[in-house]
Amino acid sequence: MGRALGNNMINLTKYHEIKEALNELGLDINVIEDQEPDAALGNGGLGRLAACFLDSLATLEYPAYGCGIRYKYGMFKQKIKDGYQVEVPDNWLKDGNPFEIKRSEYKYEVKFGGYVRSYRDEATGRDMFVQEDYRSVIAVPYDLPVIGYGNNTVNSLRIWDAEPVNTFNLSSFDKGDYQKAIEEEPCKEHRRSSLPNDNHYAGKELRLKQQYFFVSASVQRAVDRYKNMHNGDVKALRKVTFQLNDTHPTVAVAELMRILMDENGLEWDEAWDITTKTVAYTNHTIMAEALEKWPIELFSRLLPRIYQIVEEINRRFVEEIKAKYPGDQEKVRKMAVIYDGQVKMAHLAICAGYSVNGVAKLHTEILEKQELKDFYEMMPEKFNNKTNGITQRRFLLHANPLLADWITDKIGDDWITNLKQLEKMLVYVNDEKARQEFMQIKHKNKVRLAKYIKEHNGIDVNPDSIFDVQVKRLHEYKRQLLNILHVMYLYNEIKKNPDMDMVPRTFIFGAKAAAGYKIAKQTIKLINNVADVINNDESINGKIKVVFIENYNVSNAEIIFAAADVSEQISTASKEASGTGNMKFMLNGAITLGTMDGANVEIVQEVGEENAVIFGLSSDEVIRYENEGGYDPMEIFNNDQDIREVLMELINGKYSKEDPEMFRDIYNSLLNTQEGRKADTYFILKDFCSYADAQKKIDARYRDETSWAKTVMINSFKAGKFSSDRTIEEYATDIWKLTKTPVKLK
Numbered sequence: 233m234g235r236a237l238g239n240n241m242i243n244l245t246k247y248h249e250i251k252e253a254l255n256e257l258g259l260d261i262n263v264i265e266d267q268e269p270d271a272a273l274g275n276g277g278l279g280r281l282a283a284c285f286l287d288s289l290a291t292l293e294y295p296a297y298g299c300g301i302r303y304k305y306g307m308f309k310q311k312i313k314d315g316y317q318v319e320v321p322d323n324w325l326k327d328g329n330p331f332e333i334k335r336s337e338y339k340y341e342v343k344f345g346g347y348v349r350s351y352r353d354e355a356t357g358r359d360m361f362v363q364e365d366y367r368s369v370i371a372v373p374y375d376l377p378v379i380g381y382g383n384n385t386v387n388s389l390r391i392w393d394a395e396p397v398n399t400f401n402l403s404s405f406d407k408g409d410y411q412k413a414i415e416e417e418p419c420k421e422h423r424r425s426s427l428p429n430d431n432h433y434a435g436k437e438l439r440l441k442q443q444y445f446f447v448s449a450s451v452q453r454a455v456d457r458y459k460n461m462h463n464g465d466v467k468a469l470r471k472v473t474f475q476l477n478d479t480h481p482t483v484a485v486a487e488l489m490r491i492l493m494d495e496n497g498l499e500w501d502e503a504w505d506i507t508t509k510t511v512a513y514t515n516h517t518i519m520a521e522a523l524e525k526w527p528i529e530l531f532s533r534l535l536p537r538i539y540q541i542v543e544e545i546n547r548r549f550v551e552e553i554k555a556k557y558p559g560d561q562e563k564v565r566k567m568a569v570i571y572d573g574q575v576k577m578a579h580l581a582i583c584a585g586y587s588v589n590g591v592a593k594l595h596t597e598i599l600e601k602q603e604l605k606d607f608y609e610m611m612p613e614k615f616n617n618k619t620n621g622i623t624q625r626r627f628l629l630h631a632n633p634l635l636a637d638w639i640t641d642k643i644g645d646d647w648i649t650n651l652k653q654l655e656k657m658l659v660y661v662n663d664e665k666a667r668q669e670f671m672q673i674k675h676k677n678k679v680r681l682a683k684y685i686k687e688h689n690g691i692d693v694n695p696d697s698i699f700d701v702q703v704k705r706l707h708e709y710k711r712q713l714l715n716i717l718h719v720m721y722l723y724n725e726i727k728k729n730p731d732m733d734m735v736p737r738t739f740i741f742g743a744k745a746a747a748g749y750k751i752a753k754q755t756i757k758l759i760n761n762v763a764d765v766i767n768n769d770e771s772i773n774g775k776i777k778v779v780f781i782e783n784y785n786v787s788n789a790e791i792i793f794a795a796a797d798v799s800e801q802i803s804t805a806s807k808e809a810s811g812t813g814n815m816k817f818m819l820n821g822a823i824t825l826g827t828m829d830g831a832n833v834e835i836v837q838e839v840g841e842e843n844a845v846i847f848g849l850s851s852d853e854v855i856r857y858e859n860e861g862g863y864d865p866m867e868i869f870n871n872d873q874d875i876r877e878v879l880m881e882l883i884n885g886k887y888s889k890e891d892p893e894m895f896r897d898i899y900n901s902l903l904n905t906q907e908g909r910k911a912d913t914y915f916i917l918k919d920f921c922s923y924a925d926a927q928k929k930i931d932a933r934y935r936d937e938t939s940w941a942k943t944v945m946i947n948s949f950k951a952g953k954f955s956s957d958r959t960i961e962e963y964a965t966d967i968w969k970l971t972k973t974p975v976k977l978k
């Protein structure tokens with residue numbers, strides 16, 4: 233979520249007044265805002281997208297809740313020590329949180345473990361199921377108000393905390409197992425810390441526990457609330473949607489079935505009819521390692537009743553597959569919810585959901601043609617695309633007050649709730665004075681970032697250099713490595729040719745690596761070591777500087793986006809489902825240097841090819857190599873002198889005098905097939921030359937001040953499509969089928 237104070241003042245439309253009042257008191261609003269810790273309840277684009285959606289839902293007055301966990305420790309704080317990432321716990325609640333309201337009146341019990349006892353209910357003649365000998369946790373909600381922009385609508389982000397059950401688990405206690413009953417303190421782990429992986433699923437039991445914990449509580453509450461408002465009638469629940477944000481909350485499918493059948497007495501068919509009209513699924517990645525699959529043993533031990541229900545869903549679904557494709561066992565193997573000893577959460581979400589959407593056009597096409605092909609063939613009507621967006625309230629109005637005020641002076645403030653209005657600014661692209669003003673604002677924002685970098689990293693950067701920025705989670709597919717290898721190459725070029733004519737460039741990185749992701753952490757160390765060598769080499773006259781900004785988070789991101797000239801969006805084509813940083817850079821007037829991946833494709837479509845710099849393999853080419861082979865990075869290494877030189881520097885101690893072997897793993901990952909993983913899985917060497925060319929184009933284009941200003945202004949003013957307001961309107965209309973005028977409930 234980032235910080236709440238600034239955003240709340242903005243959405244109450246009182247930011248300017250409060251700022252002035254504080255000024256009169258001799259207080260600086262920024263200093264006050266800096267006192268608040270970021271609520272780091274997620275870990276990357278997936279979580280921040282949800283935060284933007286909440287802002288848009290409230291602004292558009294749609295009644296919606298965000299549901300999550302009140303983690304005691306959020307995403308770790310990153311310290312850089314000696315060039316290495318060190319993870320420090322983020323105790324964000326230690327001084328209390330003024331932006332939350334505890335709602336003890338909405339407590340729920342969540343049950344884990346034990347076994348399922350069944351009996352026949354003589355009165356109804358139905359088989360009933362009860363969980364016995366379980367351990368339970370009490371889920372207590374805290375509501376964080378989500379304020380709509382200037383409209384008196386306040387929605388809630390509801391995050392669940394875990395408290396111990398007052399009475400001990402009775403059956404353990406009866407068996408004299410007192411020690412067991414008190415020792416386990418089952419509540420703690422359910423909210424201990426957020427899990428730091430982005431686009432990677434580690435299969436930890438804790439994760440499934442946390443998922444069921446908050447999903448069960450949220451669904452129980454939603455059903456109760458609905459019944460309270462509809463005279464106890466649960467049957468019209470289909471008016472509600474549970475929009476599953478990736479597969480993480482997919483256990484909601486079975487939990488809803490359980491609540492409808494076991495607690496409300498519905499028959500399977502009735503419950504299934506409701507469930508399949510209330511659940512919808514958004515897919516956020518095609519990365520194989522991100523797909524959640526739970527071993528049956530773990531799943532059924534932790535959630536015995538839920539497992540029974542999933543088994544029955546699977547049995548019926550497999551029947552359907554067989555009916556549609558008689559004799560085709562391959563289809564069953566590829567599509568079943570339970571197969572090979574595993575429960576496949578994406579398959580559960582698709583088979584139960586009434587909608588399946590991707591998060592950018594290209595991503596949705598890849599889902600339909602590749603990853604989810606069989607499902608698309610069987611139920612094409614469920615599939616649709618909802619290209620991601622960002623909220624301009626945080627990422628322009630709050631993050632970049634100079635630009636926001638300048639725009640408002642020119643066209644009024646309608647853009648705050650209708651970002652397409654920015655197109656009215658396009659007339660200023662051909663206005664010399666306006667161009668100068670735009671670039672002066674960019675310059676001031678670069679000075680602001682330079683100050684931040686000086687204070688936090690102790691490095692002097694030149695605001696007249698090109699600020700070339702890559703900030704996002706560290707992942708091999710995002711290819712921070714390609715960026716830093718190119719910096720190493722450029723450094724070699726300058727050393728060979730000290731008079732080389734180039735615009736000074738500051739390469740800025742910011743990224744957290746998952747604590748257990750070795751090669752990602754090694755990449756951070758490499759960036760810092762390269763920075764150390766280059767920044768201390770006076771012979772290059774400050775032509776390049778490299779900065780790694782510690783602890784990249786929502787708050788410093790706001791400062792970074794506003795100051796960027798170049799937006800690095802260089803993922804291996806097909807791997808980045810959408811990206812949202814790309815949109816934040818664009819909105820603030822940066823040019824995209826990127827591959828044709830994720831939402832970059834649509835950004836280029838909006839601004840025109842001439843207003844972006846595109847390079848590298850296309851997603852089709854990548855997918856073809858992956859399926860058919862034919863790529864050999866060693867061939868490039870052997871034939872390209874510059875690339876070989878750079879790669880040798882990974883293992884000759886140039887950037888690691890104390891230990892020349894320090895970057896051996898990175899070197900190996902590029903050149904050697906290891907443990908079933910192909911050499912250079914992410915096509916870094918393959919794309920290197922075209923990336924270096926693209927970088928040359930950036931240099932050349934920046935020299936032409938007029939045309940550069942035009943380009944970055946066009947980027948900003950054509951960002952209208954990428955407002956999360958547009959995305960949410962699409963969800964509301966196409967998926968949830970909500971009416972345009974929301975009904976105000978008493």
Ligand code: NBG
Nearest residue numbers: 277278516517808809810811812
């Ligand atoms: C991420 C993708 C991004 C995308 C966000 C939001 C996961 C699983 N996926 O490309 O990698 O922008 O989701 O959709 O974190």
